Amino acid sequence: MDKTLERKPYSNPGAEELTRKAEADDLLLVDERLRRMMPECAFGELGTCCVMCYMGPCRIDPFGQGPRVGVCGATPDVIVARNFLRAATGGAASHAGHARELAILLLEIAEGKAPGYRIREEGKLLALAGKLGVPVDGRPVSAVAADVARKALEDFGRQDGEPMNWIRARATKTEYAKWERLGLVVSNPHNEIETAMHRTSMGNDADPLNLWVATLRMGMVDNFAGLMLATDLSDVIFGIPTPKVVSANFSVVKENQVNIACHGHNPILASKVAEWADRLEAEAKAAGAERVNVVGVCCIGNELVMRYGVPYAGHEAQTELFLATGAIDAMVVDMQCIWPSLPGIAKCYKTRFITTVPFVRHPEAIHVDFHADRADERAQEIVRHAIAGFRDRKAAAVPVRIPDVSSTLLTGISVETLVAVLSTVNREDPLKPVIDAIASGDIAGAVGIVGCPNPKLRDGAMTERMAGELIRNNVLIVTTGCVNHILAQAGFLKSDATEKHAGPRLRKVLTAIGQAAGLGGPLPPVLHMGSCVDNSRIYDLLAALAGKLGVEISQLPVAGSAPEFMTEKAISIGSFFLSAGILVHLAPAPRVFGSPFAVSLLTEKLAGLNGGKALVAATPDGAVAGILAHIQEKRQALGLPRA
Amino acid sequence: MRRVVYDPLKCAACKSCEIQCSVSHSLSKDLLSAVSESPPSLPRVAVAWTPGMNVPLKCAHCETAPCMLGCPVGAIRRDAGSDTVQIDDSRCIGCFSCVLVCPYGAVRLSFDRKRAYKCDGCVERLRAGEEPACASSCPTHALAFREIEEVASQNAASAAMRETAALLRGRETAGGEASPLEAILRMREEMARG
Ligand code: SF4
Ligand code: SF4
Numbered sequence: 001m002d003k004t005l006e007r008k009p010y011s012n013p014g015a016e017e018l019t020r021k022a023e024a025d026d027l028l029l030v031d032e033r034l035r036r037m038m039p040e041c042a043f044g045e046l047g048t049c050c051v052m053c054y055m056g057p058c059r060i061d062p063f064g065q066g067p068r069v070g071v072c073g074a075t076p077d078v079i080v081a082r083n084f085l086r087a088a089t090g091g092a093a094s095h096a097g098h099a100r101e102l103a104i105l106l107l108e109i110a111e112g113k114a115p116g117y118r119i120r121e122e123g124k125l126l127a128l129a130g131k132l133g134v135p136v137d138g139r140p141v142s143a144v145a146a147d148v149a150r151k152a153l154e155d156f157g158r159q160d161g162e163p164m165n166w167i168r169a170r171a172t173k174t175e176y177a178k179w180e181r182l183g184l185v186v187s188n189p190h191n192e193i194e195t196a197m198h199r200t201s202m203g204n205d206a207d208p209l210n211l212w213v214a215t216l217r218m219g220m221v222d223n224f225a226g227l228m229l230a231t232d233l234s235d236v237i238f239g240i241p242t243p244k245v246v247s248a249n250f251s252v253v254k255e256n257q258v259n260i261a262c263h264g265h266n267p268i269l270a271s272k273v274a275e276w277a278d279r280l281e282a283e284a285k286a287a288g289a290e291r292v293n294v295v296g297v298c299c300i301g302n303e304l305v306m307r308y309g310v311p312y313a314g315h316e317a318q319t320e321l322f323l324a325t326g327a328i329d330a331m332v333v334d335m336q337c338i339w340p341s342l343p344g345i346a347k348c349y350k351t352r353f354i355t356t357v358p359f360v361r362h363p364e365a366i367h368v369d370f371h372a373d374r375a376d377e378r379a380q381e382i383v384r385h386a387i388a389g390f391r392d393r394k395a396a397a398v399p400v401r402i403p404d405v406s407s408t409l410l411t412g413i414s415v416e417t418l419v420a421v422l423s424t425v426n427r428e429d430p431l432k433p434v435i436d437a438i439a440s441g442d443i444a445g446a447v448g449i450v451g452c453p454n455p456k457l458r459d460g461a462m463t464e465r466m467a468g469e470l471i472r473n474n475v476l477i478v479t480t481g482c483v484n485h486i487l488a489q490a491g492f493l494k495s496d497a498t499e500k501h502a503g504p505r506l507r508k509v510l511t512a513i514g515q516a517a518g519l520g521g522p523l524p525p526v527l528h529m530g531s532c533v534d535n536s537r538i539y540d541l542l543a544a545l546a547g548k549l550g551v552e553i554s555q556l557p558v559a560g561s562a563p564e565f566m567t568e569k570a571i572s573i574g575s576f577f578l579s580a581g582i583l584v585h586l587a588p589a590p591r592v593f594g595s596p597f598a599v600s601l602l603t604e605k606l607a608g609l610n611g612g613k614a615l616v617a618a619t620p621d622g623a624v625a626g627i628l629a630h631i632q633e634k635r636q637a638l639g640l641p642r643a
Numbered sequence: 644m645r646r647v648v649y650d651p652l653k654c655a656a657c658k659s660c661e662i663q664c665s666v667s668h669s670l671s672k673d674l675l676s677a678v679s680e681s682p683p684s685l686p687r688v689a690v691a692w693t694p695g696m697n698v699p700l701k702c703a704h705c706e707t708a709p710c711m712l713g714c715p716v717g718a719i720r721r722d723a724g725s726d727t728v729q730i731d732d733s734r735c736i737g738c739f740s741c742v743l744v745c746p747y748g749a750v751r752l753s754f755d756r757k758r759a760y761k762c763d764g765c766v767e768r769l770r771a772g773e774e775p776a777c778a779s780s781c782p783t784h785a786l787a788f789r790e791i792e793e794v795a796s797q798n799a800a801s802a803a804m805r806e807t808a809a810l811l812r813g814r815e816t817a818g819g820e821a822s823p824l825e826a827i828l829r830m831r832e833e834m835a836r837g
């Protein structure tokens with residue numbers, strides 16, 4: 001590593017090194033593109049720019065002298081609510097699409113049309129079938145799987161207005177009753193998405209409250225038709241994650257191996273690529289490589305590390321830097337968060353950039369149409385592209401620079417795993433030690449830190465600082481999504497983070513659990529629960545804890561934070577957590593500040609209805625102060641001592 | 644001598660300059676809080692419009708300032724240090740003579756209509772070593788903080804080029820290579836003609 005690089009606390013030295021290399025290679029990377037974009041349009045930031053019809057674009061002057069309504073008469077409250085609902089719809093549509101692909105895959109497996117895949121988790125399938133009312137006794141697994149898949153697909157086509165199967169099967173009684181009372185139980189994700197687009201198009205819904213209720217419903221779509229369905233079915237097909245220690249950061253890329261970076265979200269493709277990477281080792285050797293090395297970036301990194309322990313490369317905002325190492329032979333992507341900048345950068349280093357989904361393409365990419373029925377064939381084709389890419393790289397003597405930075409993380413913490421770990425402490429009642437620790441204040445509360453890194457907040461190390469401060473205050477952290485890469489690279493996902501960062505009371509609990517579970521050290525203070533769709537695991541965990549305590553989720557001393565969010569998916573996930581009555585911290589500021597109605601609803605009024613509340617804070621200190629205050633408030637309401 | 648200069652052909656009317664001027668003259672200096680301040684902070688630059696052109700108008704801090712000459716009570720003075728024309732709020736009697744005589748329409752009526760206000764040249768920012776807010780926020784550089792002598796000579800050169808090009812093209816406006824912005828501006832011109 002270049003010793004002359006000056007380091008800010010928490011900054012990744014590898015990222016700095018590669019940024020300078022890319023500059024020398026004359027590449028325009030995200031930080032520079034962002035700098036050139038500033039300042040960004042303030043109307044957009046406030047949410048008061050409307051482009052929904054061609055009388056506009058309309059922009060509302062927030063200082064009150066210019067236009068106060070759109071050409072059509074829409075007020076800023078209406079414009080903001082419509083824009084926000086559309087963002088939530090974009091996110092929910094992404095998650096529903098992800099989940100629907102898995103439902104179709106499960107049906108294909110059951111019908112023998114996807115020979116490359118099998119059902120790895122019969123237990124979870126049968127349990128799911130039980131909850132969905134699918135008969136299991138004496139029936140072959142494939143018949144049960146087909147029925148479960150049909151139950152899922154029925155949800156996407158339901159026109160009778162009845163509640164989604166998945167909500168009925170997977171929501172707890174308490175929460176279900178609450179959602180029913182608030183009118184948030186949805187029937188069919190596609191209908192909700194259609195209605196949201198319809199009601200926000202020119203000249204429909206002009207009632208801000210009605211629009212915000214639709215946003216909360218979109219949150220329900222996101223969780224039950226998207227996240228939860230996807231996690232459930234992924235576990236059935238690809239296995240329930242189990243604990244493992246895996247290496248992370250730039251040094252997972254190996255100069256003399258065929259490096260394939262998998263990028264995107266849905267494990268359908270990447271799991272196959274990982275499988276064929278091993279099976280084609282001989283061909284890689286023939287090309288002069290040691291082996292084929294699959295590494296995961298972005299959320300596919302989370303999917304692959306949780307189940308298969310595939311090296312955990314880096315987050316979405318580092319994908320360009322991984323290409324800039326010059327050592328990636330193929331970057332293969334499925335969907336979501338694939339920056340259009342990537343194929344151009346790949347080209348500079350002779351990296352083959354491979355798209356695989358019909359609606360995610362790029363004129364400079366190689367397209368390999370991936371379908372489950374010919375998965376093995378296609379995965380081989382992709383791995384062979386990478387091997388050929390390796391040959392090209394060596395023949396052209398592309399200069400390679402892999403920063404010598406590495407870290408490890410403990411991963412694979414599904415709810416099932418956590419319960420298994422905890423049952424080493426208390427076999428009869430695994431959740432009891434956690435509940436007791438929360439009750440006594442040894443664990444003050446828990447925060448789910450989730451979402452993406454946003455280059456706008458990377459300079460301030462928003463995520464690392466928040467995590468450090470929360471842990472110091474004895475708050476346990478669970479995480480999903482790309483912020484995990486940040487926390488893993490900063491060393492928060494391993495035992496010694498507990499010793500280094502945790503407050504004394506939290507350290508005591510984690511050490512006890514770690515010892516009982518035979519981890520050879522404390523449990524890390526940050527628990528890796530998976531990809532962004534695995535927020536459903538966090539919800540499941542909260543539901544289990546609330547159930548044990550006999551309270552609503554909204555009463556727990558917990559909060560969710562997307563400290564550096566950037567996608568619409570974070571908006572829809574956040575909307576669900578608001579529906580569930582949880583405090584949601586967001587940074588950067590969501591685009592609602594142009595609407596006094598939205599601000600008062602999200603920061604005050606909603607809390608009175610269902611407990612949900614938005615906290616906007618763009619500095620780590622502000623965010624931590626707000627979250628800690630909330631946790632103490634909830635503790636007090638439950639009659640627990642201050643922690 | 645540095646001034647905020649403008650190039651109306653570049654202005655996309657995104658109004659970032661207005662927003663940032665308001666923000667930098669607000670109490671909090673932060674967009675999200677500034678929008679809820681009362682009274683609201685007012686922008687001192689305004690994007691005026693005529694078919695075919697957007698003009699971000701603000702005080703030019705004229706050497707022989709008509710507003711200063713016209714003010715009956717001497718409320719308008721030149722601040723020697725920053726070479727800007729300033730309205731002394733406490734002396735303004737609200738006669739609005741300055742509004743009437745300003746050739747740029749740069750002087751406006753305050754919220755309660757009791758005082759005149761206008762661009763103060765962002766003196767506070769200048770003292771802090773920063774550029775005026777409007778110029779530094781303009782994404783297309785339609786507004787820019789530049790040496791006025793340099794601008795004068797550049798403008799002369801580009802005027803010469805324009806004239807020559809127009810003569811060569813037989814006074815036709817630019818054809819195929821028009822920028823998207825020029826295309827929009829031309830469309831607006833057509834629309835205004837009916
Ligand atoms: S829908 Fe209304 S506010 Fe939106 S662009 Fe059209 S006229 Fe303007
Ligand atoms: S002067 Fe600049 S900020 Fe103002 S409208 Fe034009 S481009 Fe936008």
Ligand code: SF4
Nearest residue numbers: 714735736738739741
């Ligand atoms: S309105 Fe105020 S600033 Fe204008 S001329 Fe009168 S006194 Fe002067």
Ligand code: SF4
Nearest residue numbers: 664762763765775777
């Ligand atoms: S110079 Fe400053 S005060 Fe004057 S218009 Fe620009 S931003 Fe406003």
